[in-house]
Amino acid sequence: MSTRIPPIPDSDFGADGDLHRHGDLLWIPLRQRWSTVVGKPEELVRQEWVRRLVQEGGYSLGQMDQERRDLTHGTGSPRADIVVWGSAELKAQGAEALMVVETKAVDGPVILSDFRQGESYARAGGSEFLVAATASAHSTYQLTKGFPGRATQVNSWPTKADFADARKLEQLKSSLRVFDRDEFQKLLFDCHSLLRDHHAMTPDRAFDTISRVLFIKLDIERNGQWGTFTTDYLDKRKRYMRGSDAPLHQVLFDETKQSFKADNLFEDNDTLDISPATFRELVSKLQRFNLSKTSDDVKGIAFERFLGRTFRGELGQFFTPRPVVDFMVESLAPVEGELICDPAAGSGGFLIRVFEEVRAQIGAEIEAAKTAAFEKIAAEYKDDDPEEKLAERDRRIDEAFDALNEDLKPSGNDGKPVETRVGRLAWHCIYGTDKEPRAARTAKMNMVMHGDGHGGIHWHDGLVNINGIFDGRFDIVVTNPPFGASVTDTQLVGATTESDVPDDPAYVKRQSSKYGHDWREAHDAVVNARNQPILDLFEIGRGRKGRQTEILFVERCLNLLKPGGRLGIVLPNGNLNASSLDWLRRWVEGRAYLRGVVSLPQETFKFSKASVSASIVFLEKFTEEDTARWSDAWRSATTQLRDTYSKKREDLIAAHQDRIFTANGDEGLVQVLADLAAVDIKPTLGKPQTKPVDGLVEGAVVTKLGGMTWTGNPTDGAAALAGKTRYRELSLPLKATISAELTALRKQLRLVDDEEQRACWSLVRKSFDYPVFMATPQTVGITATGETGPHVPNDLPEVLDAWRKFQLSNESIREQ
Known part of the structure; x- marks a missing residue:
């Protein structure tokens, strides 16, 4: 049964500027014909960009072409989805193009290596700009000539008017891709200011409120209710609300609390204590940002900057400077498959950096696999093959890339775990706790903004087992525990929400199935310790009236590690040199190798309430053989x-x-x-x-x-x-x-x-004689006021190089 071809439309685009559709047929302006889109989702993306180039960019169809090959380099040369020339005449002459647009039907952020066909065409055709677009995102790159050419991401793609104005074009070229990130960061600060001005909120309350609103937005996006987090939806709902109804923003927050109930982030009686008008204004600012679709580097870095500025002020005790975090994580060198824990996670900085580090390793391996797949498939075809064969080659390459890219997904569209390489990293390898609810919520949102991995983070006392956090489980523990506080014998297991452990049958069955016999033993030990001092869970606390919190965390961290596991911990210098704590150093010496000590300058934590002189200590837990020796x-x-x-x-x-x-x-x-x-x-x-x-x-x-x-x-x-x-x-x-x-x-x-x-x-x-790495950097990338950035002096990269050489040297000695 044939489908009737509709007549040629009167205009290339509809009255509202949209594409012409007729059932499964789509009007292709550059070909002046109808084409089926059944099994061709990429055609919709391509034609949407043709429309944008005409309507938003001011280009004419005459100066554009689609599915264009650079025949000067052979019939097997790269094909471009859309090519834009300076004019129809230059197009006819085969002159160098202004811009190439390469499209993919996949939904998600742009991965430049997936667009190597378009980039190759753009370079071969002399184009200076490449737009790489998926169904939900796009990135613009300026291409430099020569070998090897660079692709530098810029803020936006150039319009026809930009090419006609040399000054504008030069400004566009020099604008690095920071606009969306800065804009989102500015919006977060605007929201913060709005709450301060409308409700006289303190910075910490304002931060809590913004976090709750972001959780609402995330929940709505993941449930597919895209139109709910909009001012239009709020205005329509308002018409039908009665005076006895709960405010809509509270209803949405109650639904969000239920969605995140398993994460134990909110109390049942928590409220979103703002007016409907304030909520509407917050929605108006945030509605155009899709947290699920916005790239991780945009929303993650924006949120972390906002977070850092807030935390360095009122909430500094939960913040470890990013240069110190980077150094510690890179020194511990996590790899795919290792389990990592931070039992005093604060805002989640260490766990996010681990996630980024391992995800980058996975990404590099996938990029290598893409190159191999590309070369293998391309080798099966010849440059003078018919166009159909070359189209088959391109389709196979795209399919291979799409299959490899699946392993980069951290979670499904619904926010649930997925069995991919990054998914396993996000949901099964990263764990953390913090007993302060604000910090735990912040860590979760921070992880979401950086690409997910929030499932292993809990609001809970880091000294007490919860979920998958129990002794002998982790390859790496990295933490900056709280200083100056004490745990006393009046603090009991189970006496507070954050020190209790659920033991209902459903929880026990679920966790036993997930973690096995070791979990059950660890869980039973804590359940049996209810109403007993938390101190009694530890050898160095048992029978004592009190211990400093950071001292207990030393034992907790070593207990959490597998034999041979690695620990990076920030400790007050008194733990390292006070004569009264000589017993602690000897106790540790019998359980782990001291691999390194990096003394931090005094100003490192001066911006926080816990201004102390501290050092980074690296330990390696004894194996069974080490213990026997x-x-x-x-x-x-x-x-x-x-x-x-x-x-x-x-x-x-x-x-x-x-x-x-x-x-x-x-x-x-x-x-x-x-x-x-x-x-x-x-x-x-x-x-x-x-x-x-x-x-x-x-x-x-x-x-x-x-x-x-x-x-x-x-x-x-x-x-x-x-x-x-x-x-x-x-x-x-x-x-x-x-x-x-x-x-x-x-x-x-x-x-x-x-x-x-x-x-x-x-x-x-x-x-047991062995060398210990020692370093005393003078600067660590942060000022006394908490300022960080590339302009702040930082000796830690040089220390990291020395640490790696030290490790390599010791490994070679041990192997001899």
Whole structure:
């Protein structure tokens, strides 16, 4: 059954400036014919750009062509979707083109490598501009001539009027692609100011409100209700609302809370405490930005700049400077498939940087695969093949690219997990917690803005297990824990929302299925610890009245790591050099290698409320083999030193015995002991017992003295008995003096105990001798006022180079 061809339309475009459609047929102005679009979604995108070039760009159809090959380079040369010349005459002459537009039917951001056909044509045809467009986004590039040519992204594509004005064209060329990003960032600041002016909100309340509005927008987009987040929708709904109805913005927020219920971000009674008029104004500012479609670099960097400015002021305790974040993540070198956690995630900076780093690695591999696919498919065709064959080649290349690009998707259009390489990274490899709800919400939104990966972030106490965050699971832990606070024995597991762990059957079944037996053991341990001090979850906290929060996080981070896992943590310098915390350093030394210490300048955290002198510490958790070797080193050291220190103790006791038994030379006791010696009886202290101390510092021992006993075989039993009796009578009044002498001996023995411990540590350290990277950068890319950027001096890139060389050197030594 044939489809009736409609008549030729009176105009190239409809009355409203739209494309002519007739069922499955689409009018093609450049070909002056109707064409079916069944199975040709790319045709719709291409014709939409023909329309834009005419109506928005001022170009005529006569100076344009579509599906054009550069025949001067052979019939197999690249094909361009749309080519624009300076005039119809220049087109007829085959002159150099002004601009090439290459289109794809895929929905999503532009990936320049997918448009290599159009770029090749543009370069071959001498065009200076390339527009790469998908169904939902486009990017404009200025192409430089020569080899290798560069493609520099600029703000917008040039109109016909731009080409006629040299000054305008030069301005367009020099405008880097920052307009959308700056515009979105400005909108966020405008929203912030609006809330301050309309509702006298403090910066933190304003930030919370903007975050909630953004969550509403994201939820609406992901549910496909595109028209709901518009002023038009709000105005229409307002007509039908009754006085008893809840405000529409609160209804939308309640729906959003339900959508994100599993993320535990909002309390049931949380409200969006603004007026309908304010909400409408916020919507009017944000409605044209599609969070799901806008490229990650636009919305992510814009949100992070807005976030940084806000957090550096009122909320600085949740913000780690981006240059420090970059350095720590690059130093830890995460790779695809590794699990990463930040148990004190704050605004999510570390996790976002990990996501970006690994996603870039995946992207580079996919780009290499695209090149290989392109070369393999292209090799199957010849330059003089018929046009149909070459079109088949181009279609196969596009299909191969589309298939490879699937692995770059972090989530589905509905915001749910997808089984792609970036999807697995986003949903199964990145985890974080923060006990401050504002920080947790911010981290989630920050992750969404940078390309998703928010599913593993929770509002929860980072010291207590939740979801997939439990001991022995992670390859990398990277964090900047809170400084200056304390965890006391009054803070109990389960006493607050953020320290509790759900244990309803549905949750347990879901998590057990996802994480297996190890999760169940870790979960049961925390559930069984409810109403007990959080301190008791940790070896260094058990039985204590309190510990500094950052000290507990050291143990928490090491516990979270797999054997051999890597830790990067920011710690106050007092943890590294205070004598009172020597026990902590020794405790860590027996569980992990100290790989590096980078001392940060004082101004690094001066902008925040937690202005402290701090360092970055890199640790590598012992493997089972390392732990066994550590134990062997201790056994060897104690065995080697046992006889030496046993003799020291015996000599010390022998030197003190006379002073103890005679109460420091009492004449009566001296005489009695002489009389007893005459009948072969003398007092002695029992053999001392040296026992390990149950504590945090390995190798600690304590010597226990034996009680006084009488030794010898008396030659005169009656005299011996009388002498012992007399000794007791005379020593009773001198008990305090004897006790003081015993105390003096015990002090001397404790010194020997400490000396033995230090000697053991010295031997163990010799057998565990390894180099430690140390650096003291003078600048780290941030000023005392919190300013960052390429203009701020930063020594960390040089430190990173030195760190990598250090690691390579050590790896080669270990392999020898």
